[in-house]
Amino acid sequence: MTPIGATGMLRESWLLLAFPVFGAVVLLLGGRRTDRWGHLLGAAAPIASFVYAVIAFFALLGYHGPGGRSRVLHMYDFIDAGSFHVNMGILLDPLSISFVLLITGVGSLIHVYSIGYMAHDPDRRRFFGYLNLFIAAMLLLVVSDNYLGLYIGWEGVGLASYLLIGFWQSRNSAAVAAKKAFVVNRVGDTGLTIAIFLMFAEFGTVSFQGVFGSVHSGGSGVATALGLLLLLGACGKSAQVPLQSWLLDAMEGPTPVSALIHAATMVTAGVYLLVRSNPILALSGDARLAVTVVGAVTLLFGALIGCAKDDIKKALAGSTMSQIGYMTLAAGLGPAGYVFAIAHLLAHGFFKAGLFLGAGSVMHGMNDEVNMRRYGGLAKYMPVTFATFGLGYLAIIGIPPFSGFFTKDGIIEAAWDKGGTSGAILAACAILGAGITAFYMSRVMLMTYSGSKRWAAEAHPHESPATMTWPMILLAVGSVAGGGFLVLGQRFENFLGPVTGVPPTAHGVWSAAGGIALALAVAGVGIAWYMYGRVPVPAEVPRGSFVTVAARKDLYGDALNESLLMRPGSWLTRLSVYFDNTGVDGLVRSVAALVGGSSGQLRRWQTGFVRSYALYMFAGGAVLVLLLLVVRL
Amino acid sequence: MSHQLLAAGTNADAISRETVFWILAILATGAALTMILVRRAVHCALMLAVVMLCLATMYAMQGAPFLAFVQIIVYTGAVLMLFLFVLMLIGIHSSDSIVETIKGQRLAAGLAAIGLMVLLSLGIGHAALGPPTHQNDALNGSGNMPGIAQLIFSTYVFPFEVTGALLITAALGAMVLAHRERTSPKPTQRDLVARRLASGHLAPDPSPGVYALHDAADRPALLPDGSTAPESVSTALAQRLVEDEEPPAVMKEVES
Amino acid sequence: MSPVHYVALSVILFVIGGVGVLVRRNAIIIFMCIELMLNACNLAFVAFASMHGNLDGQVIAFFVMVVAAAEVVVGLAILMAIYRARRSASVDDANLLKY
Numbered sequence: 001m002t003p004i005g006a007t008g009m010l011r012e013s014w015l016l017l018a019f020p021v022f023g024a025v026v027l028l029l030g031g032r033r034t035d036r037w038g039h040l041l042g043a044a045a046p047i048a049s050f051v052y053a054v055i056a057f058f059a060l061l062g063y064h065g066p067g068g069r070s071r072v073l074h075m076y077d078f079i080d081a082g083s084f085h086v087n088m089g090i091l092l093d094p095l096s097i098s099f100v101l102l103i104t105g106v107g108s109l110i111h112v113y114s115i116g117y118m119a120h121d122p123d124r125r126r127f128f129g130y131l132n133l134f135i136a137a138m139l140l141l142v143v144s145d146n147y148l149g150l151y152i153g154w155e156g157v158g159l160a161s162y163l164l165i166g167f168w169q170s171r172n173s174a175a176v177a178a179k180k181a182f183v184v185n186r187v188g189d190t191g192l193t194i195a196i197f198l199m200f201a202e203f204g205t206v207s208f209q210g211v212f213g214s215v216h217s218g219g220s221g222v223a224t225a226l227g228l229l230l231l232l233g234a235c236g237k238s239a240q241v242p243l244q245s246w247l248l249d250a251m252e253g254p255t256p257v258s259a260l261i262h263a264a265t266m267v268t269a270g271v272y273l274l275v276r277s278n279p280i281l282a283l284s285g286d287a288r289l290a291v292t293v294v295g296a297v298t299l300l301f302g303a304l305i306g307c308a309k310d311d312i313k314k315a316l317a318g319s320t321m322s323q324i325g326y327m328t329l330a331a332g333l334g335p336a337g338y339v340f341a342i343a344h345l346l347a348h349g350f351f352k353a354g355l356f357l358g359a360g361s362v363m364h365g366m367n368d369e370v371n372m373r374r375y376g377g378l379a380k381y382m383p384v385t386f387a388t389f390g391l392g393y394l395a396i397i398g399i400p401p402f403s404g405f406f407t408k409d410g411i412i413e414a415a416w417d418k419g420g421t422s423g424a425i426l427a428a429c430a431i432l433g434a435g436i437t438a439f440y441m442s443r444v445m446l447m448t449y450s451g452s453k454r455w456a457a458e459a460h461p462h463e464s465p466a467t468m469t470w471p472m473i474l475l476a477v478g479s480v481a482g483g484g485f486l487v488l489g490q491r492f493e494n495f496l497g498p499v500t501g502v503p504p505t506a507h508g509v510w511s512a513a514g515g516i517a518l519a520l521a522v523a524g525v526g527i528a529w530y531m532y533g534r535v536p537v538p539a540e541v542p543r544g545s546f547v548t549v550a551a552r553k554d555l556y557g558d559a560l561n562e563s564l565l566m567r568p569g570s571w572l573t574r575l576s577v578y579f580d581n582t583g584v585d586g587l588v589r590s591v592a593a594l595v596g597g598s599s600g601q602l603r604r605w606q607t608g609f610v611r612s613y614a615l616y617m618f619a620g621g622a623v624l625v626l627l628l629l630v631v632r633l
Numbered sequence: 634m635s636h637q638l639l640a641a642g643t644n645a646d647a648i649s650r651e652t653v654f655w656i657l658a659i660l661a662t663g664a665a666l667t668m669i670l671v672r673r674a675v676h677c678a679l680m681l682a683v684v685m686l687c688l689a690t691m692y693a694m695q696g697a698p699f700l701a702f703v704q705i706i707v708y709t710g711a712v713l714m715l716f717l718f719v720l721m722l723i724g725i726h727s728s729d730s731i732v733e734t735i736k737g738q739r740l741a742a743g744l745a746a747i748g749l750m751v752l753l754s755l756g757i758g759h760a761a762l763g764p765p766t767h768q769n770d771a772l773n774g775s776g777n778m779p780g781i782a783q784l785i786f787s788t789y790v791f792p793f794e795v796t797g798a799l800l801i802t803a804a805l806g807a808m809v810l811a812h813r814e815r816t817s818p819k820p821t822q823r824d825l826v827a828r829r830l831a832s833g834h835l836a837p838d839p840s841p842g843v844y845a846l847h848d849a850a851d852r853p854a855l856l857p858d859g860s861t862a863p864e865s866v867s868t869a870l871a872q873r874l875v876e877d878e879e880p881p882a883v884m885k886e887v888e889s
Numbered sequence: 890m891s892p893v894h895y896v897a898l899s900v901i902l903f904v905i906g907g908v909g910v911l912v913r914r915n916a917i918i919i920f921m922c923i924e925l926m927l928n929a930c931n932l933a934f935v936a937f938a939s940m941h942g943n944l945d946g947q948v949i950a951f952f953v954m955v956v957a958a959a960e961v962v963v964g965l966a967i968l969m970a971i972y973r974a975r976r977s978a979s980v981d982d983a984n985l986l987k988y
Contacts (some may be wrong), residue, residue: 608987622749669909696937723972742911753900804958810966
């Protein structure tokens with residue numbers, strides 16, 4: 001359906017992008033002059049965007065009738081080359097406005113949190129500049145009405161992620177982690193790039209409207225290829241297997257970065273891509289199957305890793321990987337799953353950001369200590385943090401009536417509805433994942449907030465200042481109420497349906513699969529209490545079974561990458577360097593040697609004797625006469 | 634009448650012309666070969682004169698009397714004399730040694746020469762060359778000189794002017810090149826007299842032969858004080874002294 | 890005599906002059922061999938003039954003579970200047986421009 005042009009308030013939707021771009025430009029180009037008030041400008045930009053987003057949201061809600069709730073604002077003609085036309089426009093429809101509200105809302109809260117968290121950092125202004133850059137790129141990603149604009153935003157968030165992971169430039173580990181994140185992202189980006197090339201080659205256009213309109217003409221082969229390539233791109237950005245190795249290392253960045261980018265927004269860009277491309281996935285069952293497999297594998301992968309990490313941020317990162325696995329799984333299930341994928345994404349945005357901010361608050365109070373074996377018994381000393389963290393914890397493990405229950409349930413039921421062996425296996429994975437999630441999150445809670453104090457000598461935990469606690473409180477509200485708000489009464493289904501399609505079978509709140517999942521979650525909590533709540537947590541790391549050892553090593557993800565890719569790659573590089581030095585350079589040098597050698601020989605003809613030269617002239621004259629005669633006779 | 638005189642050499646009958654040609658040709662070739670083989674430069678110049686004179690005669694035989702006379706007057710008479718003047722100035726005694734310093738030069742020169750000769754002969758052989766005999770009258774229709782003058786001043790007037798400029802340039806160039814810059818001011822007559830007074834040798838030397846006992850060229854002159862003047866015997870003669878011949882008594886004094 | 894003979898003689902004289910330029914070392918002798926070559930060319934021109942029946946060849950030979958005279962003048966002046974500086978008239982002695 002052709003989207004209608006934007007009217008009224010929506011004509012100013014470019015402001016969404018303009019505020020954070022303005023903030024980034026001023027802060028990054030202004031330099032040290034803006035240090036004193038930079039953080040205020042940096043925090044104000046996403047808040048302004050959020051205000052506009054709310055206005056736009058209510059404006060969209062008011063639209064009924066033909067064209068639904070989609071509006072396009074045409075900005076300018078970006079590329080006009082022969083048969084390739086790309087017009088930059090802003091598409092505001094239920095899917096994009098949901099993301100915009102999440103990005104700007106959670107983003108604003110995290111910006112405010114950062115004012116307090118980074119208060120002692122001399123580079124705080126640069127931090128806010130990069131954060132604004134990220135917000136701008138992410139917004140471009142979700143509101144763009146064509147794949148090329150999405151790609152620009154995609155690359156922009158990759159850049160911002162690199163800059164922010166390596167924010168503390170003097171730390172070698174941070175620089176290495178940033179590079180790793182960028183490189184692995186790039187591998188996924190090739191998938192998206194080739195998909196865009198394929199779209200242009202097959203359909204002649206890269207705009208959503210154009211591609212989705214003509215995707216039928218390509219046939220299922222093209223649709224499968226596109227689906228798999230888009231899946232590759234999503235794997236890179238969302239840290240799904242096989243491109244998951246960068247997410248845990250990305251925790252080197254400051255905690256607000258981990259909260260915003262690596263929990264709530266950037267890593268969900270892959271899910272956005274898949275859901276937005278649902279007309280393409282609808283034509284290819286193989287691509288959808290691949291998406292679900294990736295999602296199922298990743299959710300178990302991330303959960304296992306999260307069980308064995310003693311670093312609180314890395315444990316939460318494993319959890320992120322796992323929850324996005326849930327979303328990817330749902331996105332592969334077709335219309336039955338899209339709504340729940342996005343609903344879980346929005347709910348996850350709230351509770352994961354809240355959990356990360358809580359972790360940051362704990363680190364702030366414990367002198368930037370991240371090892372949970374040095375925590376313990378912090379509930380008394382950081383009550384607000386404990387409360388908000390706890391609400392987020394309940395949400396993530398899926399205890400009703402908190403958000404995670406509704407959304408995760410929807411995913412499990414959608415997987416079950418798929419039917420057949422695949423549906424059963426996927427549902428089983430999802431249920432098992434729920435149990436493991438409960439286990440490791442309870443482990444985190446118990447090791448951090450309860451039990452004996454295992455602190456370092458100079459630790460004196462204290463509650464965080466207001467700029468840090470209020471965002472956590474607001475996020476906790478979302479953690480509590482968000483999921484129910486969206487899922488109950490099919491509110492979100494009705495909202496998002498026009499874009500993605502509605503689930504064919506409606507479910508009630510309770511179902512058999514959901515009940516099993518809840519039981520497993522309670523079991524997980526119990527096992528965690530048995531292992532970590534009852535007995536004191538050992539200060540040094542115990543040996544553990546081979547599963548634990550493997551999980552501590554990220555399930556050998558890094559080792560696999562190294563042996564499969566890095567070592568052959570460096571051998572190839574060495575071979576190329578050798579070939580370049582001996583072959584190419586040798587060729588050039590041999591040409592020079594040839595010239596030098598021949599000139600060394602030829603200069604002996606310069607005898608200095610006039611008579612020799614006269615002889616050469618004479619002989620040359622004879623040759624000329626010979627040639628003349630040969631030609632004329 | 635003058636017409637016939639100017640066309641002289643074209644009316645002789647064929648046999649005499651052929652005889653003269655062959656004599657001149659052999660003479661010219663021989664002189665040229667001698668020219669490149671002799672050691673002394675003066676001999677070379679003399680052989681060149683012979684060649685030029687033969688060529689002058691050949692020009693006359695071919696109905697180019699003006700050119701024949703110009704060859705004798707300008708080429709042999711002026712250019713060759715110029716050669717001889719320069720020879721006298723700088724190298725009357727200079728002679729090449731037989732030994733060749735550059736390896737393979739003679740062989741290569743010989744090969745190149747033979748090759749060129751063969752090629753040119755081939756070229757001539759293929760070219761269409763017709764007999765000239767009955768064309769000489771048309772050649773010098775109104776006389777050789779008026780004919781040449783007609784061509785020089787109408788068709789070839791521009792090259793004529795340019796060669797005029799060339800001659801002027803050449804003369805100037807020669808003057809510039811041969812000029813010797815004085816490093817000290819030219820001595821005036823007063824300076825010369827002062828020098829003579831200072832040297833103590835006031836009176837000029839007596840002219841040669843005043844105190845001579847002999848008038849042979851290879852005997853040195855005597856000075857007023859009775860000693861011999863070694864400079865009075867030409868070095869050319871002094872060089873010709875045969876080694877084992879007993880030098881004349883006075884010559885011994887010269888060399889001691 | 891047909892012009893072929895004159896042209897053949899001209900070729901022989903020219904080649905002899907060329908060989909002379911190549912094998913003699915005294916500068917003046919080399920000059921004289923060059924003059925011999927020029928004369929051989931003159932002979933050829935005059936032969937061609939009689940062959941074609943017009944006087945153009947003779948006029949050209951005339952100009953060749955003029956140019957040869959000018960060339961001799963300047964060449965000998967150069968030779969004198971070199972001789973004054975180096976006291977030698979051998980062309981082999983001017984061999985500084987070598988490798």
